[in-house]
Amino acid sequence: MADKILMKGNEAIAAAAIKAGCMHYFGYPITPQTEIAAYMAKVMPKVGGTFLQAESEIAAINMVYGVASAGKRVMTSSSSPGVSLKGEGLSYLAGSDLPSLIVNVQRGGPGLGGIQPSQSDYFQSTRGGGHGDYHMIVLAPASVQEMAELTVKGFELADTYRMTAMILADGTMGQMMEPVSIEDLEVKPAPEKPWATTGTKMEREHNIVNSLSLVPEELEELNFKRYDRYKVIEENETMYEEYKVDDADIVIAAFGIAARVSKNAVDEARKQGIKVGLIRPITLWPFPKAPFKKAAEHAKAFISVELNMGQMIEDVQLATESKCPVTLCNRAGGMIPDPEQVLNAIKEVNGGIK
Structure with missing residues (x-):
């Protein structure tokens, strides 16, 4: 090597x-x-x-x-x-x-x-x-x-x-x-x-x-x-990464730097007893619909973490066929969400899960 x-x-x-x-x-x-x-x-x-x-x-x-x-x-x-x-x-x-x-x-x-x-x-x-x-x-x-x-x-x-x-x-x-x-x-x-x-x-x-x-x-x-x-x-040709999704009640969707930030938030949420996972699309087109559709069979909510006003969230909603709510955690204008912001979004969603 x-x-x-x-x-x-x-x-x-x-x-x-x-x-x-x-x-x-x-x-x-x-x-x-x-x-x-x-x-x-x-x-x-x-x-x-x-x-x-x-x-x-x-x-x-x-x-x-x-x-x-x-x-x-x-x-x-x-x-x-x-x-x-x-x-x-x-x-x-x-x-x-x-x-x-x-x-x-x-x-x-x-x-x-x-x-x-x-x-x-x-x-x-x-x-x-x-x-x-x-x-x-x-x-x-x-x-x-x-x-x-x-x-x-x-x-x-x-x-x-x-x-x-x-x-x-x-x-x-x-x-x-x-x-x-x-x-x-x-x-x-x-x-x-x-x-x-x-x-x-x-x-x-x-x-x-x-x-x-x-x-x-x-x-x-x-x-x-x-x-x-x-x-x-x-x-x-769809490509994606899954992280702790199998038993997740909440699944985060994120790509690029937002996915790296979100992975830290997933680990911290797990330490606090919240079952969270991450799906990172690697191909944005074609969008990897299959893992989102599969996760929607057991997940109770999705969070799309993005550096924009909410764009990929539409593909997440389509892929999950609206089986459960999809919320947005975002920064815009050149700002990056930090792990604490993502963790707070996870806690907020988790508090509303029945």
Whole structure:
């Protein structure tokens, strides 16, 4: 096993992307993800890759479109308002069925907001990100090691299903430092991409990458086929962590830094005799409905802990089929709930359980 090194979450993403075979990065600096671009600027030239600071976020996502069309692993990163600018490009990538990896290290909003951590882009990422009918695979790390591992996983899923994958991390995950192993990451070889625009050498028909479809019936058929693929992903690629859920009367739902805070609150509540568990979605899309549905068979209440005004709570309510109440414990604007706030929410809910 290789030695672990101390890295920021942002640096771990960049290092893991290179390990995964990403030799092309296009981006634009914005807090709190700028370290990704800085790492790529320093390392990419040394490994024969391409780093380019685009003139804007819009330019960067369209450069991603071009490299993805050629069948190469490619990545861009930004933070909340920058990802909004990439929205049209994300839709074009989806409409052209192109694999790529997008990183969003979230900050508070709406608008320019602040530079502190947030989880307020949940709706934006899990409901598409741009216009039209489509989804992205959305991965939510809760440690620096997972920042690296899910980056590799994101490239692999994107290639397998020919679609965009997104790392959705809050600003805390991007800025915090933890020991991480990059050398031990397992990387699967990229699949063949016979659809890529790599030049024909006069040996095959031309490949055309395009999201334009002017015949309504043809566009409808493309959308139906795309959603058939999404069903396969929902059945096979959901990821989650369960913690002390089996006998829990109260189940917390949380991802990213909120899950780490909540786990401490679960342990303290258990010491005080309250049966509490935690379900941490790792894939935010597809959302892991099954463990929530199963937990709702014995749990009496759920608490969604979020760094926003309440977004994931809607998916928790849908997954539990409203069999028991779901309440919100939250901070917003760049604030993070602490274990005591979560513990108080647990006690309040527990006091109302009959």
